[in-house]
Every structure is written in C-alpha cells, then in structure tokens.
Amino acid sequence: MSIKAEEISALIKQQLENYKDELSVEETGTVTYVGDGIARAHGLENALAGELLEFSNGVYGMVQNLESNDVGIVVLGDFTKITEGDIVKRTGRIMEVPVGDAMIGRVVNSLGQPVDGKGDINTDHTRPVEKKAPGVMDRQSVSEPLQTGMKAIDSLVPIGRGQRELIIGDRKTGKTTVAIDTIINQKDQDMICIYVAIGQKDSTVRSQVETLRRYGAMDYTIVVTAGPSEPAPLLYIAPYSGAAMGEEFMYNGKHVLIVYDDLSKQADAYRELSLILRRPPGREAYPGDIFYTHSRLLERAAKLSDKLGAGSMTALPIIETKAGDVSAYIPTNVISITDGQIFLDSDSFYSGIRPAIDAGTSVSRVGGDAQVKAMKKVAGTLRLDLASYHELESFAQFGSDLDAATQAKLNRGARTVEVLKQPLHSPLSVSKQVLILFALTNGFLDKIQVEDILTFQDGLFDYFDGSHKDLLDEIATTGQLPDTDKLKAAVQEFSDTFQGSASSEEDAKAAK
C-alpha cells in the first residue's frame, strides 16, 4: 500500500491554505445568440476587446465586437453545448498560451494543449497570444544567415535570421516541402522551429510530424495544429499562438524559425468569423482589417538588438495562389508585408525542376547582407545566367545555327538549372553548395552531359569528403572562399577521373 493518509492530507492542507474564502463578484452577461463558432451576449457592459470570457460549461470565448447593446464573442472550443440564455462571465484576463522548453517536441492545438497523447506539458510560463511587435529601437538589421539547405534558395534568395520570407505558389508545388526541408536543415544550428499548420488535413500534419521525427527534427520543433474540423476561431488564433511560443525563445536570446502553413486558410477562417459577426465585407468578402491581421502577425518576426539579447524570429509564411494569380487580394497583401518571396511555379514543378523555384520572380530584400561571403562570390552571376538562359531558350527553338557564344550560354544555363535541382529531404551544407556552384561558374560542368550532372555532383562531394576535407571545413568555419587555385586544382583532379554515362557506353562498345 503506497497511499499514506498523512502525506495526502498534508498536501491537501497545503493547497487549501491557498484557498481564500472570498465572496466571488463577477460581471455577467446572457447569451442571446450562438452558432458557427461565435456567440452574442447582452450585458457585460465593461468587457474589453480581446478579453477572455468563460461560458457556464467551462468553454472560453474572446470578445471581438463591442456594440451598443451586446458583445460579439468568438468561442474557443465546443460551441454546441452553449445555449441561448446561458450565463457568460468576465475573467479580466486576455488569452494566453503556455510557452517554454517543455513545449519542444510536442504537437499542440491553438490553445497550447497537447494533442499528441504524450501527457501534460509541465510549464508554468504563459505569454499573451496578441502582443505588440518589438519597436524600432528594439531591432537591428538582419546579419546572420539562415541556411535552408536548398541550393536554389541559399544561392538565389538567401534568408537571414529575423527575416520574413513568403513562400507562395499554387497547390501541389512543394511549398510545405520547402518549409519542412528548411526545418530539417536546422539540426545542430541552435535553432528552435515552430511549424504552425492552419487548416491542414490532420492526416497531412501527422505525416509531416512523422517526417520531422524520422530526420530527428522533432528534438527542436514545436508543431501547432488547428485542423479543418476545428471551429474557425481556433484557425484564426493559431498563428498568434505559435508566434507567442516563438517570442518566449526570441526574448531569451535564442533563434527561432516559424512557419505559418498557410495564411490563406487563416484569412478564410477570419473572413468566416467576421461575416458571422456581421462586420461589413470588403474586397473578395474579406473584412476591412485583413491586412492588419497579417501585418501585425508578421511584424512580430524580428532580429532583436544586442541590448535585448540579440535573439531572432524568422518567419516563413506560406500563401496558396489560385492558378498562379499573385495579384489576388491576400497574395498582394502578404507580398507587400514580407521581405521577399520564394515563388514556386507549377509548370517547372511538373517538368521535373524541383524545388520549382522561379528565379525571375523570387527575391529576398534583406537576406543578401546575411549571405555567406563564399556563397555570394560563387552565386553572384547565377541569377543573370538563368535569366539570359530562359530568354535565349525560347529563341533557340526557332533557329538551328547559333554562334558559339550563344551556344555556350545555353549550355551553361541548362547545367545551372540541373545543378539547382535537389531531391526531397536532402539538405546540403553550405560548403558543399559553394563547391558545386564554384564548379559550375568556373566551367567544370560544361563538358559534362546534362543527365550526368547529379552523378558528377555526388561524386565530387564524396571525393572532397575523402581527399580535400580541409577545403570544405575552411568554407564552413571562415565563410570565405579558400584559395581559388587550390580549389580549382582539386575540382580538376576529380573531373579528370570522372566518367559520364555516355563515355562508359562507348567504352562498353569498344570492349566488344
């Protein structure tokens, strides 16, 4: 028998000491309407906007509309058990979520409650869900790189810690994959990642979590999920909850990466509850403050000043476009808020260029300062090369006789596109990215068949891992390009021994 009456009664006594016999005075209202995740209540004359209210069945609500006769409330939970005439009480608090180290590795809902079946989260820290973003003097400019591990992004649209980079594209173009691969690549980078899934199918979220776990990324990741079966208010609040969890780490001097997947669904959820709250609809029926909804969320991503611990929160919001239309309301809004965008193109995706990053329209407005020096050197002309290649490509389809310079440009372009391809969940270290791009820009790949490029790349990496590890380490530690002659000589060494598939076929013929 392990139950000891004395111990238990001592414990209860201790808890009861905290209990004060106070007359509870509560301000109340009466529910007059309930439905579709929102409720209206009479009374509550002193309620404040954003205040948390408690319904008589224990479900919480948040004040959204203050009107002359009643208040509009979004219900954060099961609204089916609330009925007309129920009492609703003021709590005098605003909405908070649990935060802290205990959250890492967990899957939680918008309220911070665990949904992964691994028991309670032991943390006594909470943070308000809605918080004003750091001000002008609390920030500094973005200076450290955030390596995504993808050649196409790290070379063309570099992301810095504290930046907000939008990932935009049609459905099924690999937006989530870009984000998940970026999270996977943060292993051992002293980063904490938060993946906020808004309106994503529960089965999809399950497989993302599985992927993250398989690559060991759940050791530093929090997943916040608000599934499609949750009421709209929970979808609306999910990114703010995620941001609150990230801020806790940022203000403690850590680096955070937060992915909002995706904000179009959050906008849809907010539109839904705004319309039910009878706010006037605007363009595309979104409410008037939809811009503010996104801007105040993304503004919370920041690189803090040294005085505040120099922590950072990098945001990767995702927006889904319809048929490549970036001039729709929500895409234009979020493009204008963020510090650049990664545009994913469905045509390239289906023609096998994956990640399907459109180099022409993807930009990073602040990441350039944060890019590793060596990368900057080798990737400097990449964008231009690609642009002139795409221009000539359409031209070259007409004519057959091309001068040598054009031919060379086309050759280089085709190889550049090939080099920027990368398989799923296989991020590359920055030194290896620099190496292959160095080989490309210095013409070592021009003689290799296009279909052999990836084999050449893998061989080159293996060769350097084996024989020239010092050069790779130098890039990784100093961030500078090592002595180019040495590097060139090493690449030449490998390329002399490399045999492509075409030449090996010839060898096979000759042997016959």
Place this chain on the structure above:
Amino acid sequence: MSLDEMTVAKRYSKALFEVLVENEELESGYEELKQIRLVFQDNPQLSSVLTNATLAESERKSLIAPFIEGATSKYVKNLIQMTFDYGRINYLVSIINQFEILYNEKNHTIHADVITAVAIDDAQEKRLADEFGKRVGAEKVILNSKVDEDILGGVIMKSAGKIFDGSLQTKLNQIRRTLLG
C-alpha cells in the same frame, strides 16, 4: 433593416422618461407603467394577439382601449397609442423595463434578486438590503427573494449584470478546482 428590440426600447423609454420628468409626472407615470407591465406579464399571449395581422384592426383596438382609457397620464396614453400604431406594442414590456432602469438610476435605487437555500425573514432581508446598498452605493434596495435548495447555504445576489456569489455550492466547487487543478 428594422431596429432590434433593445434599440427601440432604449429610445422610447428615454423619450418617455424625459417628457415625464419635465412635466413632473414621473411617480404617477411609473406606477401606471408598472400596472400595464403586470397585465402584459399575466397574459403572455396579449402582445402576440395585438400584433397579429389576422385579427381585424378594430378588434385589436378594442383590446387596447381599456389601457388608453384607464391611464390618467396623457403621456402614457400617447405611448400606448403610438407603439400600437407603429406595430411595436410587443416591445412594450421591454420599453417599461428600460424605463425602470432610468427611473432607478435617478432615484439611486437598485433591484436585486436574492437566492438563499432557506427562506429568510423580513429582518434578515432588511439587513441584507442595507449592506448591499452600502456596497454598491445605492440609497434604496428592492429585493426579490427566491429559495433554491441546490445552493446548500449562503446567499447569491444578482443585480444589474453582476453576481455576488457567497453560496456554499460555489465555494465547494472552488475548493474542488483548487484540489484537482
């Protein structure tokens, strides 16, 4: 968009209140309004009959006539006539309720529901009213006591959107929450 009941009630009651104050008929008017409200509350189907379009207007007029004739105040008479003409007679109870709020505000009076587990006597009620009045800053407290055995003991007072809960049931619930939470 037609105005909702609450907006209408607030508007009408404010107008009526101001006109009664100006003409110093507040007390007599209030008494009459209370009587009218009592009739409506005792006959719940009355207001729906009065707005029922299937009944001939003359019939409805004859139903409303006793109110108009019975009222001594010119303004109360007008109020009934006007709400009837505008098809808002079903809001009359709300209008009178709102009027009462304004009246109470002027006289520093407060209405409160008292819920106890056992019936309380007049002396206890008086003491409760005095204490409550001091606490909320009202000169006069009109109590409406109810008995609810479920609260086990103590008193609950409900007034103007506030609950002062000193019941044993609530305290037990709080202790339960402290121990389990």
